[in-house]
Amino acid sequence: MKILVADDDLDLLGLVAYSLSNAGYLAIKASDGPGALALYEAEAPDLVILDINMPGSSGFEVCTAIRARGDTPVMMLTARGEEQDLVKALDLGADDYLTKPFSPRTLLARVKALLRRSSADRSHAPLSAGRVTLDLEAYTVRIGNAEPITLTKLELRLMQMLLAQAGRVVNSDRLLVQVWGHRGSGDRQLLKQLVHRLRHKVESNPSVPQLLQTAAPSGYKLVVE
Amino acid sequence: MKILVADDDLDLLGLVAYSLSNAGYLAIKASDGPGALALYEAEAPDLVILDINMPGSSGFEVCTAIRARGDTPVMMLTARGEEQDLVKALDLGADDYLTKPFSPRTLLARVKALLRRSSADRSHAPLSAGRVTLDLEAYTVRIGNAEPITLTKLELRLMQMLLAQAGRVVNSDRLLVQVWGHRGSGDRQLLKQLVHRLRHKVESNPSVPQLLQTAAPSGYKLVVE
DNA sequence: ACTTGTTGTGACCGGATTGTAACCAGACCG
């Protein structure tokens, strides 16, 4: 498996490449955007790890270019606290992200998961857990073997975040950040609404949610069994 | 912060422990594999430093055992030139390594970095002491292996503060500050109430508290055994 | 411009959570 890593922080670049090599991957290093793109063309890696903040062409542009050419999975690296970037990255089609600082172990786990997921895909990319399947391309969820339901952008994103932690409680603030990008905890109304709307689409009886359940003071969870 | 150090070289062990203590960490020493494992179980340290070459069960085995139980960060110590060991260690899930000989300054820098990293990563890892486990995301406590109990915001905060000092008496005024923010010190009624409510949730017989006990002059403690 | 679908904002309701006060019982003390 070939993995392209692009980061202008050479220490971090080295560490990531080293960890990947140790885990049996072939790591290719680039230290700026243009270099990353050139290597992407030349080497056709199976996975790309991109730092968002790079001189020259930023990580965003590289990501866009890669998406224009194919569906190689892309993992973005972002500094803590730059939630805006995160949202933008996911919009551009990034598949996963990691917040710096992170441990090599975390990195490897996520890389592995991402590769497993993307190799299982081929053309389509249905994320699924239990009886819930999310099609990011078609903007649909399918519960069990019922007809797929079309979702809006925000609904899809919320579903995606809950699905990633299927069965576990996801904190409201965390969802706020992941779906909208702002940390201002005052905006619970948005989440409230979105959940309400999503429930009306997804639940057979929205007032007694089976799937998208409220977890008392902290947040929501997706029950997939 | 509790750090477990295991090394059969007693001089080095002493030196490392001494450096750590000086830097404000609580160092626990083990001189062989089985000892290290036993202490790991008993003390639940925040970080483990393991020499790879130890008699009996080697550092590898200890590392594997620790990984099987949780994700406590592990730092391996290796002699210069033993690249194979290093690769194997990282494979087993070690988070960092140090090549002997190293300076105390280097050691401390790496320990600090590792602890910062792992605490950042572990945003969803439950806090626990003895038979009490707190999940800050889900707002639940679990006592022994009973069903998790949902707590409110304030109850959670109180629990968290007591858990951080598990077994020790925590002063009422300190709790007031930590849970509510500041308040006039006369506001003991709030704490009284909160304790009362929490006891009704977590104690089997609230009038004879086993867990959340009153400590004589002015304070409470959490009994976790 | 009109229509439609999506998202943001404010208001209201009911139940949960939290704050406040009053009362009781035991400990301590002159």
Place this chain on the structure above:
DNA sequence: CGGTCTGGTTACAATCCGGTCACAACAAGT
């Protein structure tokens, strides 16, 4: 013994929070 302190308990009021409704703002397609 009477007074006072401290912690536990009960009762109730104030506030917070999630679910819901109604509507405004905005974008996209016709």
